[in-house]
Amino acid sequence: MSRIVDEPYFTYSAYSALISGIQVKCPKCHGAGIVTADRDNARFRCLSCGHQETCDRTVYRYDVHNQCKDCGRYYRVDIEEEAGQHFSVLRVSCPYCGAAMSGEVHRTAQAFSYMAEIKDGKEPWFGLELWFLSSFQGKPVWALNREHLAYLIAYLSADLREKPPGYPKKNQADHLPTFMKTAKNRERIVKLLKKMQEG
Ligand SMILES: [Zn+2]
Numbered sequence: 001m002s003r004i005v006d007e008p009y010f011t012y013s014a015y016s017a018l019i020s021g022i023q024v025k026c027p028k029c030h031g032a033g034i035v036t037a038d039r040d041n042a043r044f045r046c047l048s049c050g051h052q053e054t055c056d057r058t059v060y061r062y063d064v065h066n067q068c069k070d071c072g073r074y075y076r077v078d079i080e081e082e083a084g085q086h087f088s089v090l091r092v093s094c095p096y097c098g099a100a101m102s103g104e105v106h107r108t109a110q111a112f113s114y115m116a117e118i119k120d121g122k123e124p125w126f127g128l129e130l131w132f133l134s135s136f137q138g139k140p141v142w143a144l145n146r147e148h149l150a151y152l153i154a155y156l157s158a159d160l161r162e163k164p165p166g167y168p169k170k171n172q173a174d175h176l177p178t179f180m181k182t183a184k185n186r187e188r189i190v191k192l193l194k195k196m197q198e199g
């Protein structure tokens, strides 16, 4: 009889890339690469060809603020479309009187993007496909890295699953979609995960 004590909820999230790295496919050579992140940037580094990418994790707000030449009021217009954010000067309309005039586009650092989820088997910062990715009945089955893969195998093949002490609300397994936890699928999912582990 095998038993496992589950991990806390945020142990394996895209956010955990800050610490352990997410293993992904290199867009250039399709070899294995790693995505890591620190406070300011997310980084991709290919372990086979050396290809690298960096992406700024800061979220910026773009706006034109000005004093209206017509009505004299101060206004701020947020530039939400990405296309407009590349210009240094944009023509906008005063929200009070509608007079159109050119104004300088200001960029303000607003926050770091921590909100990051794995979508369609891709990591959130560069959109690179996960290295450990397979599918079961049309649904993606994936792991962020080797440790996460080992956790999934251990968790799903245990006969007895316990919540970690001190984390009463949610634990790591709450991330798992139901189809993975269903008793009738579990054995086949574990087989699939073990195959990924060998590859
Ligand atoms: Zn590469």
Ligand SMILES: [Zn+2]
Pocket (backbone or CB within 6 Å): 068, 069, 070, 071, 072, 073, 094, 095, 096, 097, 098, 099
């Ligand atoms: Zn005006």
